[in-house]
Amino acid sequence: MNKWRNIFLAESxxxxxxxxxxxxxxxxxxxxxxxxxxxxxxxxxLKKVFGNAYNFGETIRQxxxxxxxxxSVAFAFRTGLFNIGAEGQFIMGxxxxxxxxxxxxxxxxxxxxxxxxxxxxxxxxxxxxxxxLKAARGVHEVITTIMMNWIALYLANYILASxxxxxxxxxxxxxxxxxxxxxxWLSQMFDSARLHWGTLLALIAAVVFYVLLWKTxxxxxxxxxxxxxxxxxxxxxxxxxxxxxxxxxxGMFAGIGGACETLGVFHYMSISAAMPGYGMDGIAxxxxxxxxxxxxxxxxxxxxxxxxxxxxMKFGAGVxxxxxxxxxxxxxxxxxxxxxxxxxxxxxxxxQKEGS
Amino acid sequence: MEKxxxxxxxxxxxxxxxxxxxxxxxxxxxQGQTVVEMRGITKRFPGIVANDNVNLVVRKGEIHALLGxxxxxxxxxxxxxxxxxxxxxxxxxxxxxxVQITNPNVANELGIGMVHQHFMLVEPFTVTENIIxxxxxxxxxxxxxxxxxxxxxxxxxxxxxxVDPHAKIENISVGMQQRVEILKTLYxxxxxxxxxxxxxxxxxxxxxxxIEIMRNLVKEGKTIILITHKLKEIMAACDRVTIIRRGKxxxxxxxxxxxxxxxAAKMVGREVTFRVExxxxxxxxxxxxxxxxxxxxxxxxxALNGISFEVRAGEILGIAGVEGNGQSELIEVxxxxxxxxxxxxxLNGKEITNQSPRVISExxxxxxxxxRHKRGLVLDFSMSENMVLETYFHPEFNQxxxxxxxxxxxxxxxxxxxxxxxxxxxxxxxxxxSGGNQQKAIIAREVDxxxxxxxxxxxxxxxxxxxxxxxxxxxxEQRDKGKAxxxxxxxxxxxxxxxxxIAVIYEGKIVGIVDPKETDEQELGLMMSGGKTxxxxxxx
Numbered sequence: 001m002n003k004w005r006n007i008f009l010a011e012s013x014x015x016x017x018x019x020x021x022x023x024x025x026x027x028x029x030x031x032x033x034x035x036x037x038x039x040x041x042x043x044x045x046l047k048k049v050f051g052n053a054y055n056f057g058e059t060i061r062q063x064x065x066x067x068x069x070x071x072s073v074a075f076a077f078r079t080g081l082f083n084i085g086a087e088g089q090f091i092m093g094x095x096x097x098x099x100x101x102x103x104x105x106x107x108x109x110x111x112x113x114x115x116x117x118x119x120x121x122x123x124x125x126x127x128x129x130x131x132x133l134k135a136a137r138g139v140h141e142v143i144t145t146i147m148m149n150w151i152a153l154y155l156a157n158y159i160l161a162s163x164x165x166x167x168x169x170x171x172x173x174x175x176x177x178x179x180x181x182x183x184x185w186l187s188q189m190f191d192s193a194r195l196h197w198g199t200l201l202a203l204i205a206a207v208v209f210y211v212l213l214w215k216t217x218x219x220x221x222x223x224x225x226x227x228x229x230x231x232x233x234x235x236x237x238x239x240x241x242x243x244x245x246x247x248x249x250x251g252m253f254a255g256i257g258g259a260c261e262t263l264g265v266f267h268y269m270s271i272s273a274a275m276p277g278y279g280m281d282g283i284a285x286x287x288x289x290x291x292x293x294x295x296x297x298x299x300x301x302x303x304x305x306x307x308x309x310x311x312x313m314k315f316g317a318g319v320x321x322x323x324x325x326x327x328x329x330x331x332x333x334x335x336x337x338x339x340x341x342x343x344x345x346x347x348x349x350x351x352q353k354e355g356s
Numbered sequence: 357m358e359k360x361x362x363x364x365x366x367x368x369x370x371x372x373x374x375x376x377x378x379x380x381x382x383x384x385x386x387q388g389q390t391v392v393e394m395r396g397i398t399k400r401f402p403g404i405v406a407n408d409n410v411n412l413v414v415r416k417g418e419i420h421a422l423l424g425x426x427x428x429x430x431x432x433x434x435x436x437x438x439x440x441x442x443x444x445x446x447x448x449x450x451x452x453x454x455v456q457i458t459n460p461n462v463a464n465e466l467g468i469g470m471v472h473q474h475f476m477l478v479e480p481f482t483v484t485e486n487i488i489x490x491x492x493x494x495x496x497x498x499x500x501x502x503x504x505x506x507x508x509x510x511x512x513x514x515x516x517x518x519v520d521p522h523a524k525i526e527n528i529s530v531g532m533q534q535r536v537e538i539l540k541t542l543y544x545x546x547x548x549x550x551x552x553x554x555x556x557x558x559x560x561x562x563x564x565x566x567i568e569i570m571r572n573l574v575k576e577g578k579t580i581i582l583i584t585h586k587l588k589e590i591m592a593a594c595d596r597v598t599i600i601r602r603g604k605x606x607x608x609x610x611x612x613x614x615x616x617x618x619x620a621a622k623m624v625g626r627e628v629t630f631r632v633e634x635x636x637x638x639x640x641x642x643x644x645x646x647x648x649x650x651x652x653x654x655x656x657x658x659a660l661n662g663i664s665f666e667v668r669a670g671e672i673l674g675i676a677g678v679e680g681n682g683q684s685e686l687i688e689v690x691x692x693x694x695x696x697x698x699x700x701x702x703l704n705g706k707e708i709t710n711q712s713p714r715v716i717s718e719x720x721x722x723x724x725x726x727x728r729h730k731r732g733l734v735l736d737f738s739m740s741e742n743m744v745l746e747t748y749f750h751p752e753f754n755q756x757x758x759x760x761x762x763x764x765x766x767x768x769x770x771x772x773x774x775x776x777x778x779x780x781x782x783x784x785x786x787x788x789x790s791g792g793n794q795q796k797a798i799i800a801r802e803v804d805x806x807x808x809x810x811x812x813x814x815x816x817x818x819x820x821x822x823x824x825x826x827x828x829x830x831x832x833e834q835r836d837k838g839k840a841x842x843x844x845x846x847x848x849x850x851x852x853x854x855x856x857x858i859a860v861i862y863e864g865k866i867v868g869i870v871d872p873k874e875t876d877e878q879e880l881g882l883m884m885s886g887g888k889t890x891x892x893x894x895x896x
Contacts (some may be wrong), residue, residue: 128872215761217754224745227736233693234731235745236714 014348016288016295017336026334027327034323041317047264048312049305055312057186057193063304065090067202068257069282070289070296071252072127072207076141077291078213078295079246080226085130085145087279089123089251093258094276095156096122098193098269101175101262102164111178116201116259123255124248126152131247135240141247149275159273164269171270181263197262198257205253206293214247222246254279278302281307288335306331390452391548392437393564397446399432406432407443408603410802414548414596419580421568421590421611424600424818430583433600434550437581439463440468440607450548469541470550475533479526483519484508487540511542516572519884538569549573550581555589556846559678560881567593585623587616599623624821634832637856639668643809643840644690649699650691650831650864659685661733661864662699667809672831672841674855674872676848678884682864683844684726687813690842691723704808717746722807724798726814726844728791732798735787739779742786743801754800775800776826792823801832809840816850849876859888862886 028038049059069086078084091280097119104111130144164172181197214218225242233239257278262269285303289295310324334341392414399407406429414420417679424430435441437448438459447454450466457463463470476641477486492499493507505521517535525533534554541549548552551570555563556639570580570593590597590611594637599609599622606622644667653659659682667673677683688694692702692713701709708716717723725731733742744753753764768782777796779789786794795815802810816824831854835841845851851858852872859869860883868883 048527215758217749217757217759220741220748220759224734224737224741228730228734230730231732231734231745234691234713234725236717238712 008093011079012290014345015338015341016290016335018345019338020288020331022334022341022344023331024327026330027323028328030330031228031317031319031323034319035324036317036319039105040354041313041319044312044316045306045309047316049308051312052191052192054193055102055308057195059192059304059308060199061194061196062308063300064196064199064202064264065257065261065276066281066300066303067297068198068205068260068283069254069278070285070300071201071202071205071253071282071293072123072254072257072279073282073286074289074291075213075253076127076246076250077286078226079222079242080229081131081243081246081250082142083130083145083247083250084142085127085148085251085279086281086282087210087256087275088145088149089126089254089276090258090276090279091149091152091156091259093119093123093255094128094262094269095152095258096255097259098164098172098175098262099159101179101267102173105176106178108178110182111176112263115263116177116181116256119259119262120255123258124252126255127251131244134247135243139183139300141150149279153272153275156269160269165271172268175263179263179265181260182265182267185255195264196260198260199262201256203297205256206297209253209293218245218313225350245346254282272309286333287332302331303328309322344356373691374627378884383623384769389416390414391450392581393449393452394433394437395449395686397433397443397448397449399429399436399441399443405603407436410446410600410603410605412598412605413608414579414581416579417574417577418595419574419582419593421597422581422583422600423585423587423590423597423619425461425585425623428600428623428820429603430600430737431552432603434470434581434583435551437463438468438550464544464546467545467547468550469544469546469548471534471537471541471552471554473552473554473556475537476523477533477536480524482522483528483532483536483539484521484523486525486536487543488794489540490638494757507543508539511539515539515576517541517567517569521543530856531559531565534558534566535569538573544778546634547577548579548581550583551584552583554582555584555586559680559885560877561885564730586775587619590619591616601625614870620821632828632853635836637671638834639671639856640838641669642666643669643888644842645700645702646690647700648691649701650697651685651694652680654687657862658697662687663861663865664699665859665866667840667842669808669840671856672834672835672843672854674851675842675844675861676851676880676884677846677861679846681884682860683813683846683861685864686861687723687726687811687844690716690811691721714746717805720800722810724795724802724810724812724815726817728794728798733794736785738783739777739786739789739797740765740782740799743768743771743782745801759876771800774796775803775830795819795823795827799827803830803834807839809842810834811844813844814846815843816845816847822845824850832885848880851855852877852880860884 006103012329024042031038031041048055050056058334067091072086097115100115100118104114106114126148130141130148133139134141159173163194166173183195183197187193213223221237221242222233222245224235225237225239229239281303285296287300288299288302289297306328310321313319313324314321390413392412394410394412397407397410397620398405410433422430424436432441436443439459439462442458448457449455455466457466477824478489484501486503487508493503494500508521517539519532519535519539520528525536538549550847553654554566558566573580594611596608596610597614597619599606599619600763601623601802614658618813647664648662649660650658650662663669663682663686665673674684686693689696692711696709699709700707703716703719703721715764729891734745741764744767749756753760763826765782772779772782777800778793786797789797815827815831831841831843843851843855855872857869857874858875858880859866860880861867862884863886867886870879
């Protein structure tokens with residue numbers, strides 16, 4: 001019992017919690033200033049998320065890709081890299097999986113895994129390009145990954161338009177039934193909310209994230225390079241190889257996320273003028289989660305709830321979408337600026353130190 | 357009434373200062389008035405008290421040494437005086453007036469200048485530009501560079517600081533760069549100059565010149581506080597010395613009334629031996645042979661110019677030299693961190709030229725790096741992880757790509773016990789340890805690899821006397837086990853005490869190999885500066 005109390009009151013738990021509360025509070029002030037009822041707004045947010053089975057299922061659907069992109073950003077961050085390119089890696093994952101899903105004709109037990117694997121590889125390679133440019137040419141990964149996002153978007157549009165989308169349409173053909181990873185019975189339980197195996201894969205990915213980084217030789221090298229490339233070089237590690245590896249694995253997480261989104265939710269991919277946005281939200285999720293796998297899952301849940309519940313705030317309390325983004329942004333702000341939170345929490349934290 | 361109350365503390369301090377100076381004045385009437393007084397200074401950092409109720413009195417026109425081991429708190433005290441830190445308790449009086457030095461600008465206005473250990477100069481700028489930086493004489497919107505240069509020349513004549521006002525910093529010697537730093541403080545009107553370990557980067561000849569300069573400055577009415585842990589300099593240059601140990605003032609006395617042994621004992625808190633105990637060496641086979649190695653430095657010019665030497669089993673070869681003469685590049689070349697353009701390196705007869713650091717390390721070479729934070733440790737890794745930084749992939753720790761953390765922890769526990777590394781736990785991040793314990797941990801790791809050749813680069817930099825003794829003992833132990841040791845150090849004393857042979861490096865070449873028993877500092881100093889005396893600068 002005491003242990004649980006300690007975990008709950010530990011600084012690493014208390015600070016993000018306080019940050020989230022402060023963010024919601026600031027959001028409430030913004031809503032008040034705009035003449036809306038924040039209590040009603042948050043109430044409708046919760047009602048939207050937990051109100052009925054369909055919406056609850058859809059919230060889970062919303063959370064899933066965020067776990068993947070969050071893990072992607074967090075993984076790169078653990079190895080000293082800033083992966084802004086989860087977005088592009090996600091798109092490449094979608095594209096590869098939809099291609100395999102449409103073009104191949106295979107039994108289900110091969111087809112779906114193959115499509116996901118293709119998505120992982122496409123996302124991974126897309127990330128690895130940025131890693132290679134950093135290792136071989138010293139180009140900063142922030143620059144390359146941002147550019148690669150746009151290349152991914154328009155490359156995907158081009159390939160879709162040229163090979164996969166029937167003329168005059170916006171959407172590709174649907175993937176074959178054998179490549180679909182939607183869970184039919186579960187969807188039915190949730191009033192046909194679009195639930196799929198990808199959620200389970202996301203949780204597995206979080207475990208893989210942990211084991212890979214903290215239990216394996218590869219993870220030891222990746223973390224060493226992330227913390228101190230000079231000492232890693234001195235210790236005989238190949239820093240450049242590890243940079244490529246880190247971006248490859250990070251990209252794979254995002255790529256699987258993209259694959260699950262097409263195979264599990266939409267079953268097709270559309271020509272799109274804008275990015276899906278999961279990659280950018282993944283940065284925030286990784287930040288909220290402190291780049292730990294469990295933190296990423298929790299961050300994705302928070303983020304998914306906020307962004308899915310946003311429509312509830314709109315209908316229930318008339319809060320415009322822009323203001324809802326302000327709420328989300330304030331939460332991120334306080335999580336990122338944990339110095340401020342720590343400052344505000346000083347009395348509480350000091351008391352704890354005395355107590356322990 | 358209110359005004360009077362405001363003045364009251366001032367009166368009080370005035371009387372107090374008067375009382376103090378008259379009490380001390382009995383035996384030093386001609387010492388002039390007190391310019392700096394720090395009273396009851398306490399500064400706490402998380403976990404330690406860096407300064408504990410420290411009192412310091414510096415009189416006008418004296419060279420006052422602040423003596424203490426590394427981490428004793430002397431730099432903290434001076435950073436407080438220079439406004440970089442705020443004291444938790446205590447008062448500071450400059451010329452009898454209580455002051456609050458909230459930042460270095462306030463210190464400048466009060467006439468306090470600091471010559472930092474690591475020079476704060478803009479390399480591509482000229483001497484004049486560096487001196488006036490932030491305080492430029494203007495004519496209209498333009499900087500009046502000619503006027504500035506005239507002022508610099510004037511200052512340099514007045515205090516005997518020879519500099520070329522139009523030379524670029526990157527092209528002048530370290531000694532001249534230091535003179536630029538001194539001029540910088542003088543240009544800002546400093547009367548009280550703090551020198552932070554100024555001799556660390558100088559040759560013996562340059563040290564003499566520096567002492568000469570300090571005497572000139574004092575003659576012109578300046579006051580100097582010299583932070584140092586070198587007793588020789590204190591005896592040669594200073595008037596008074598205040599000894600700090602573990603944040604507390606141990607004593608403050610006139611240099612004329614003391615001797616190096618007494619100072620050392622006060623500094624360390626026990627009797628210390630300066631000589632390193634060791635048997636004569638018994639050199640055997642050649643372990644490392646370096647032949648005509650040439651490599652490019654970071655500045656695009658050759659850092660090593662056909663360097664050749666050998667290290668035999670059972671001996672310690674010391675490499676002496678002024679910083680920046682190719683030592684760092686030599687280490688990097690030997691350990692595989694830098695490519696060789698020409699020449700060959702052999703370890704145990706096997707060629708290791710341009711091999712990867714891992715291949716070289718696995719061939720029997722261990723390396724205590726000169727910068728332990730940059731190269732030696734991953735500070736955010738636990739001690740346990742740091743202890744296997746070079747061996748984590750060996751079968752004893754690594755099974756099919758998965759690490760056996762149980763074995764890794766056991767290994768760390770053994771090493772930490774064997775080498776007496778003081779750490780709360782093996783899971784403590786390396787960052788949390790003191791410098792001495794970090795260095796001990798590195799040495800534990802490197803020696804445990806049982807190498808044929810151990811390269812020790814600056815192994816005692818920034819460590820206290822106790823840790824230095826420990827490390828020297830371990831180096832000699834390696835030698836007595838029949839291993840080869842290559843010691844590269846800027847501390848001449850260390851080189852002379854520990855090595856069996858001394859090779860002097862100058863501009864990327866060995867200019868001579870001498871026997872430490874048959875040489876002295878003078879000869880080494882001459883060799884270190886290329887056989888000529890360094891007068892007025894030279895050409896870095």
